[in-house]
Amino acid sequence: MMTNNAIRFRPAAPADAAAIRDIVRSAYARWVPVIGREPLPMRADYDKAVAEHPFDLAIEEGRVVGMIETMLADDHLWIENVCVAPEAQGRGIGRLLLDRAEDKARDGGRNELRLLTNGAFEANVFLYKRHGYTIDREEPFMGGTTVYMSKKLTR
Numbered sequence: 001m002m003t004n005n006a007i008r009f010r011p012a013a014p015a016d017a018a019a020i021r022d023i024v025r026s027a028y029a030r031w032v033p034v035i036g037r038e039p040l041p042m043r044a045d046y047d048k049a050v051a052e053h054p055f056d057l058a059i060e061e062g063r064v065v066g067m068i069e070t071m072l073a074d075d076h077l078w079i080e081n082v083c084v085a086p087e088a089q090g091r092g093i094g095r096l097l098l099d100r101a102e103d104k105a106r107d108g109g110r111n112e113l114r115l116l117t118n119g120a121f122e123a124n125v126f127l128y129k130r131h132g133y134t135i136d137r138e139e140p141f142m143g144g145t146t147v148y149m150s151k152k153l154t155r
Helices: 014-035 046-052 093-107 122-130
Strands: 007-011 055-060 063-072 077-084 112-118 134-141 144-152
Touching: 007 093, 014 046, 014 055, 014 063, 014 077, 055 093, 063 093, 077 093, 093 112, 093 122, 112 122, 122 134, 122 144
Parallel strands: 077 112
Antiparallel strands: 007 055, 055 063, 063 077, 112 144, 134 144
C-alpha cells in the first residue's frame, strides 16, 4: 500500500462542481449493473450541492481523487456522500475522508456520525463496518434496501 503523503485536502469551491460530478459518476458507475439503475448520487445537482453543503476534496497531483459531503445536524454529523475515483481506490483515501468527517464532527461538538448506503453496495457496507460504523436499521427502497449506519465517537 502506498503512503498517502501525496494527498492534500481542501474545501470545495463552486468551480469544483463539475469535477465532483465526474468523480461521483465514475465512482458509482460500478453499481449500475448491480442495482439496475443509476444510484441517486449520480443524478444529484452538484452546482446546488456545493453551494449548500460543505465538501472536502482529496487532491493528488492537482486532480480531485476523492470527496466527502457532510452536514452538521442538531445531534450528529450527516455524511451525505463519500467516494473515491476508481483509479485511486484501495489506497486508504476513503478512510482518510471518513477520518476528516470525524474531525468535523468533533469540531462541531457532535459525537455521532450517520450515513446511509444501498444494501447492494456490499463493499461500502463492509468499509463502514471496518471503520467502526454499525447498522441501525434497514428499509426497502426502490426494489432494494437502504442501510442506515452510525458511529459514536469517544471524546
